[in-house]
Amino acid sequence: MAQQHDIFSTLKQDHDKHRALLARIDRTHSEDEERIELFSQFTLEAKAHAAAEEQALYSTVMRKPKLTSEVRHSVSEHHEVEEMLNDLASTDSGSDEWLTKFREMQHRYLHHIEEEEEEHFPDFAECLTPEDQAYMDSVFQKRKPVEKDKAEVTPEKMEDAKE
Numbered sequence: 001m002a003q004q005h006d007i008f009s010t011l012k013q014d015h016d017k018h019r020a021l022l023a024r025i026d027r028t029h030s031e032d033e034e035r036i037e038l039f040s041q042f043t044l045e046a047k048a049h050a051a052a053e054e055q056a057l058y059s060t061v062m063r064k065p066k067l068t069s070e071v072r073h074s075v076s077e078h079h080e081v082e083e084m085l086n087d088l089a090s091t092d093s094g095s096d097e098w099l100t101k102f103r104e105m106q107h108r109y110l111h112h113i114e115e116e117e118e119e120h121f122p123d124f125a126e127c128l129t130p131e132d133q134a135y136m137d138s139v140f141q142k143r144k145p146v147e148k149d150k151a152e153v154t155p156e157k158m159e160d161a162k163e
Ligand SMILES: [Fe+2]
Pocket: 050, 053, 074, 078, 112, 116
């Protein structure tokens, strides 16, 4: 039976919040003040989620040789999404360019969380005891608010990030 507090259900709940937030941003118009506000909220959420997820879950499963490459793949997607968020923050939010870039980022992020839920998490769960999963949940719950306090919107053009 599923536990009430395991890391995977907590992460999925966060993912669902992110899906809802992305859908709201997608419905905004170029002149809406709300677009910038919601985008900032999403940026802080996604950055804090990724950092706490790496600290609570990925750091441990990375040590398991058969999971190393899956973890590496997922962490590199965190980095890629962060660069896309920074690039968006440096783009005029009322422009068509912003919307195009937002939709690319959204597509990338939705792919990332779906892959976590459908492929990575089931593989990780096989290697973790229920106690591990409960402990990781407590680490995530502790780290997420700390990371969220530290998180910032940091505008940086993609071409500068690659230098
Ligand atoms: Fe992730």
